[in-house]
Amino acid sequence: MPTSDSLPRTLEELTPQWLSSALQKSLPGASFSAIEIERVLWGTATKVLAKVSYADPQPEGAPAQLCIKGEFDERARAAVGGESRTGTQMEALFFNGLAGQLGIPLPRHWYAGSEPGMGILVLDNLAAKGYGFGNPTEPWPADRVADALDILATLHGSTWGKRYPELDWLSVGSTAVRHAAEMLMSDQHWKGQFSQPDVYQLPSALTDNQRLIRGYRALWAYDDQHADCVIHGDAHVGNTCFDPQGSPFFIDWAGPCHSHWGTDVPYFLVGALSVEDRRALERDLFAHYLKRLAHHGGPALDAALAWDDYRRHMVHGMMWATLPTALQSSANVHAMGERYAQAMLDHDTLALLGV
Known part of the structure; x- marks a missing residue:
């Protein structure tokens, strides 16, 4: 006992x-x-x-x-x-x-x-109680994505520029996420992962795992210099819930930390939409996030600079494309891997990160 x-x-x-x-x-x-x-x-x-x-x-x-x-x-x-x-x-x-x-x-x-x-x-x-849960294989409608982006804007805006010295667990960046990315991009993991028959097959332009990990490290160094707010840290669509009226919220708060808002926003937006819908809607939805960020106490970010930050953070979602089926179902990995991989290519993320 x-x-x-x-x-x-x-x-x-x-x-x-x-x-x-x-x-x-x-x-x-x-x-x-x-x-x-x-x-x-x-x-x-x-x-x-x-x-x-x-x-x-x-x-x-x-x-x-x-x-x-x-x-x-x-x-x-x-x-x-x-x-x-x-x-x-x-x-x-x-x-x-x-x-x-x-x-x-x-x-x-x-x-x-x-x-x-x-x-x-x-x-x-x-x-x-009749609540639903986000499913990676089921893309969201744009209005629900916008509602969730407003929640992220509230989180980021209300904590912008603040430090919480009494919360010694609230670090700059997530060590756990970074360790996971290093493991998932390692030669050993890729050798075993991509020899399996049911894994998501990466586009040829994204098959250099060492280039990807250099991209992650470049992003982390950038983020640590721009840790302006508290983030959720793992804000993918599978970590969401919605009430019987369809209003969403985020669950599984295991990774909050001080970091760059871009860790949350493209990670959520890209994973919540089909590739086709994301291409058609992402600029308007991102503009909505920027407007709501300023409304909730954050700064009025320069739209062009913020768009580049949005683009460079696409690499964060690439971990999904390399997840073993022991951690996520094959259907989830294929759905999310395709969304993040195509976003990486559309936004030329690795070149923007200088790798």
Whole structure:
């Protein structure tokens, strides 16, 4: 059993007693009598979908179904190691330290806990409430993309030029993302990845992995000199949700950091649209983002310079084209790989990065 000041690390430790204690701040006086686990989605961050019952009296507005997210797989904790924070640790730190200051729609969280090697979030079970989730194989309509870009503009504009010294976890750039890119672009990974029969086949102009990693490194050096705002860090369409009325918001806040707005904006926009729609709509949608960024407290960026920043950040999405099927389905990799690869070619990104 976990102690009163430690987090559960196994499903067996998710007890009514622990939940009652953990949720006292958000649900004062709540006493849980039972947790019925309905489904477990194992992964780096495991999601436990559960029905809960209360001892009388049940607080008004208390949830009947929860999503409990954490590193409940010992292998996931071991893979991160003791020196780095887990994804759910980062999410918990985000919800406890920054989320309430941003003015953006977020999933309701009932609890967020973090300790070395482990994080836990207790959230609404959004699927049970009729919410939908972004699917990489299903491009979005332009109006929904515009709504999501407004959320990113709010995030970036409200944090522009600010530093949060009390949030020691909020770094400049994401070490985890950079390590992942280095691995996915390595000779060893490419040799194994592109010998498989069902992988996305890159256009010939993008088959030099060493040139791509030079592009990433050039981008990171640029971004570290222009870390003007807080970004989501992994704002692809698969990390989105939308309510029953179709209004979107971003989920999976495991990678926020100080960086360049361009890490989020083209990564989301390109991945959310078909190649044809992106080519037809991206200038108007990008102009919408720039307008909303200024509205939400950011600067009025020079349109031509910002467009070049948009173009150079296309390389960020190329990781999708090299993902193994152990991490994403073949259908997702093909859909997203094609969108990002074609955007790289359309915008001559590597030449702009000087590699």
